[in-house]
Amino acid sequence: MSAQLIDGVALSQKLRAEIASRAAALTAKGKQPGLAVILVGDDPASHVYVRNKVKACEDAGIRSVKEQYPADMTEQALLERIATLNADPSIHGILVQMPLPKHIDSHKVIEAIAATKDVDGYSVLSAGELMAGLEGFLPCTPYGCMKLIESTGVSLKGKHAVVIGRSNTVGKPMGLLLLQANATVTICHSGTADLGYHTRQADIVVAATGRRNTLTADMVKPGAIVIDVGINRDENGKLCGDVDFAGIKEVASHITPVPGGVGPMTITMLLMNTIESAERV
Ligand SMILES: Nc1nc(=O)c2c([nH]1)NC[C@@H]1CN(c3ccc(C(=O)N[C@@H](CCC(=O)O)C(=O)O)cc3)C=[N+]21
Numbered sequence: 001m002s003a004q005l006i007d008g009v010a011l012s013q014k015l016r017a018e019i020a021s022r023a024a025a026l027t028a029k030g031k032q033p034g035l036a037v038i039l040v041g042d043d044p045a046s047h048v049y050v051r052n053k054v055k056a057c058e059d060a061g062i063r064s065v066k067e068q069y070p071a072d073m074t075e076q077a078l079l080e081r082i083a084t085l086n087a088d089p090s091i092h093g094i095l096v097q098m099p100l101p102k103h104i105d106s107h108k109v110i111e112a113i114a115a116t117k118d119v120d121g122y123s124v125l126s127a128g129e130l131m132a133g134l135e136g137f138l139p140c141t142p143y144g145c146m147k148l149i150e151s152t153g154v155s156l157k158g159k160h161a162v163v164i165g166r167s168n169t170v171g172k173p174m175g176l177l178l179l180q181a182n183a184t185v186t187i188c189h190s191g192t193a194d195l196g197y198h199t200r201q202a203d204i205v206v207a208a209t210g211r212r213n214t215l216t217a218d219m220v221k222p223g224a225i226v227i228d229v230g231i232n233r234d235e236n237g238k239l240c241g242d243v244d245f246a247g248i249k250e251v252a253s254h255i256t257p258v259p260g261g262v263g264p265m266t267i268t269m270l271l272m273n274t275i276e277s278a279e280r281v
Pocket of ligand 1 (some may be wrong): 048049052095096097098099120140231239258259260261262263264266267
């Protein structure tokens with residue numbers, strides 16, 4: 001292996017230690033940070049993620065309130081729960097785990113969360129703040145990816161960054177953050193004609209398609225940084241990302257593993273946003 005591993009667990013540990021000391025300082029002033037996590041339905045992956053988030057809060061001294069509801073919960077009931085949490089001064093962040101059951105309009109739910117508590121950074125206001133270059137809550141996954149890239153010590157200025165994927169939660173905000181860091185940005189997606197043509201020019205590739213082997217070694221410029229946002233299962237049920245790790249690690253200069261890369265950092269930045277929210281009160 002020639003590439004250096006970008007270790008999301010190690011970076012998370014370092015950042016979570018800082019988060020824990022900020023949480024302790026707030027708690028000493030009688031303002032312990034609090035995060036509400038709402039889970040509707042019984043998607044098994046969602047249960048794992050929510051459990052990890054709650055555990056991470058506990059470890060950092062953030063109070064977490066987990067609310068679990070059946071898949072047939074009405075949209076109205078969910079909106080009422082959010083209204084109650086909006087008004088609760090002990091709660092500084094509200095996260096509604098996605099995806100929601102089909103009969104619930106997730107856009108409406110996200111917009112119901114108080115702007116001051118949108119620690120996921122999913123609301124139209126948070127998205128607009130990022131677009132306008134204003135301070136606001138950054139979506140946790142792209143925020144974590146920026147921290148992972150920063151940790152390599154490589155400056156983004158003048159570099160060509162290629163994002164694969166255009167989701168509202170990852171691809172689009174990722175492109176904006178890279179742009180803000182003075183990279184030249186290309187956003188590729190399922191309609192891109194020749195993906196390899198673009199990625200071969202990239203100094204940094206961020207893969208966020210939710211599809212295994214989206215990026216293979218022949219598509220990577222030697223010395224590139226590769227960030228893998230994917231969480232998929234291979235034919236043996238083993239967790240894997242969007243990139244061919246085994247092949248690309250021989251070509252890239254730095255690469256994130258799955259698991260142990262972007263996933264833990266997503267949770268870390270959620271904790272960070274919750275602390276920032278509590279400090280603003
Ligand atoms: N409102 C909302 N906010 C989210 O931030 C959100 C969401 N909904 N819905 C689902 C996605 C997915 N997501 C992950 C977080 C951590 C890991 C993570 O910790 N992964 C571990 C592995 C965990 C495992 O073993 O399955 C790792 O990559 O090392 C993965 C995925 C947050 N999401």
